[in-house]
Amino acid sequence: MEAVKIKENIYWVGAIDYDVRIFHGYETPQGTTYNAYLILDEQVTLIDTVKAPFTNEMIKRIESVIPLDKIDNLISNHVEPDHSGALSELALRCLNAKIYTSPNGQKGLKAYYRALQGRPMEVVKTGDSISTGSYSLQFVLMPMVHWPDSMATYLVEEKVLFSNDAFGQHLACPERYDDEIGLERLLERAGDYYANIVLPFGIQVNKLIGDISGLTFEMICPSHGVILRQYIAEVAEKYAFWAGDGVQEDKAVIAYDTMWGATRLMAEKIAAELKEEGIKAELLNLGRMHVSEAMKHTLEAKYIFIGSSTLNRGVMHTVAAFLSYLKGLNPKKRIGMAFGAYGWSGESVGIIEEALTSMGYEMRPARKAQWWVEEE
Numbered sequence: 376m377e378a379v380k381i382k383e384n385i386y387w388v389g390a391i392d393y394d395v396r397i398f399h400g401y402e403t404p405q406g407t408t409y410n411a412y413l414i415l416d417e418q419v420t421l422i423d424t425v426k427a428p429f430t431n432e433m434i435k436r437i438e439s440v441i442p443l444d445k446i447d448n449l450i451s452n453h454v455e456p457d458h459s460g461a462l463s464e465l466a467l468r469c470l471n472a473k474i475y476t477s478p479n480g481q482k483g484l485k486a487y488y489r490a491l492q493g494r495p496m497e498v499v500k501t502g503d504s505i506s507t508g509s510y511s512l513q514f515v516l517m518p519m520v521h522w523p524d525s526m527a528t529y530l531v532e533e534k535v536l537f538s539n540d541a542f543g544q545h546l547a548c549p550e551r552y553d554d555e556i557g558l559e560r561l562l563e564r565a566g567d568y569y570a571n572i573v574l575p576f577g578i579q580v581n582k583l584i585g586d587i588s589g590l591t592f593e594m595i596c597p598s599h600g601v602i603l604r605q606y607i608a609e610v611a612e613k614y615a616f617w618a619g620d621g622v623q624e625d626k627a628v629i630a631y632d633t634m635w636g637a638t639r640l641m642a643e644k645i646a647a648e649l650k651e652e653g654i655k656a657e658l659l660n661l662g663r664m665h666v667s668e669a670m671k672h673t674l675e676a677k678y679i680f681i682g683s684s685t686l687n688r689g690v691m692h693t694v695a696a697f698l699s700y701l702k703g704l705n706p707k708k709r710i711g712m713a714f715g716a717y718g719w720s721g722e723s724v725g726i727i728e729e730a731l732t733s734m735g736y737e738m739r740p741a742r743k744a745q746w747w748v749e750e751e
């Protein structure tokens with residue numbers, strides 16, 4: 376359990392979770408990492424921690440560089456337990472360490488951890504900075520990227536941004552840097568993460584990009600996945616794209632589930648028609664795919680068409696799950712369509728139509744088929 380030196384005086388001391396497959400309902404087929412970073416200076420600083428079961432692993436990595444009780448500053452960029460899970464244990468073992476967090480961070484940490492309730496904290500906001508000797512650390516609040524407490528920390532002299540959940544990727548791998556995994560894999564993982572975590576917060580992402588636009592970066596160190604050093608501009612450009620309209624005009628997803636195949640035939644027919652229009656459609660069988668995988672494919676789709684057979688006067692439960700998940704993540708300004716086959720009553724299409732209409736989508740006319748025969 377060795378620390379990884381990423382720059383003079385800066386070490387990665389996090390943990391790699393190869394086994395995690397569900398992350399608050401989001402499927403993580405390639406696991407994830409919980410990144411913590413140690414900065415050596417006259418004062419020693421730890422930025423973020425790891426999920427609680429990985430506490431010892433992180434401590435061993437820190438102790439491969441310095442004794443644990445040499446830590447002077449504990450910076451908590453985000454309360455969520457994947458990053459603060461080891462903080463109360465560290466706070467108990469580093470009794471003189473100061474804890475730095477945002478105003479909402481203080482509330483959250485004290486609510487989550489009994490051991491931190493009586494512990495004084497240094498509450499910081501955008502523009503505040505601390506000196507650790509020869510280094511200064513600046514704080515940038517980034518509420519809702521990903522929780523109200525979230526913030527980033529910038530190491531001025533080294534031009535390193537510790538961006539917490541922003542620019543992260545759920546990926547467990549031996550590599551620690553973006554150029555070691557390649558741009559294609561990096562953007563695929565970053566897109567999957569954006570679609571499932573960051574998508575509702577486009578306005579806040581734009582604000583963050585504005586707040587850090589005057590800074591220069593040699594490295595961006597997120598709290599999940601690999602460190603950015605080669606492809607910072609590419610990932611930042613993608614974030615700006617996704618946070619704006621963020622769609623490919625010629626891309627559609629047709630997400631459906633089907634009882635006996637009629638709704639799938641409709642999906643295939645719709646895809647063929649879209650092809651005639653010059654629109655590429657991806658068929659997503661929700662009966663065979665986790666909602667978060669479907670969401671990754673939906674991220675840049677201008678057209679979101681959803682189909683379900685009618686089952687028990689409703690939609691199939693897989694489609695209900697996707698509609699609920701989609702509404703929560705709230706991709707905006709898309710073009711929708713509802714379709715589906717039925718035997719007797721045919722409620723599914725109306726339910727989907729209502730859901731997509733309530734999201735403000737421009738709708739194409741819905742399509743229904745009784746058994747196999749599509750209605751005019």
Ligand SMILES: [Fe+2]
Nearest residue numbers: 455521522540
């Ligand atoms: Fe988070």
Ligand SMILES: [Fe+2]
Nearest residue numbers: 455457540598
């Ligand atoms: Fe996280």
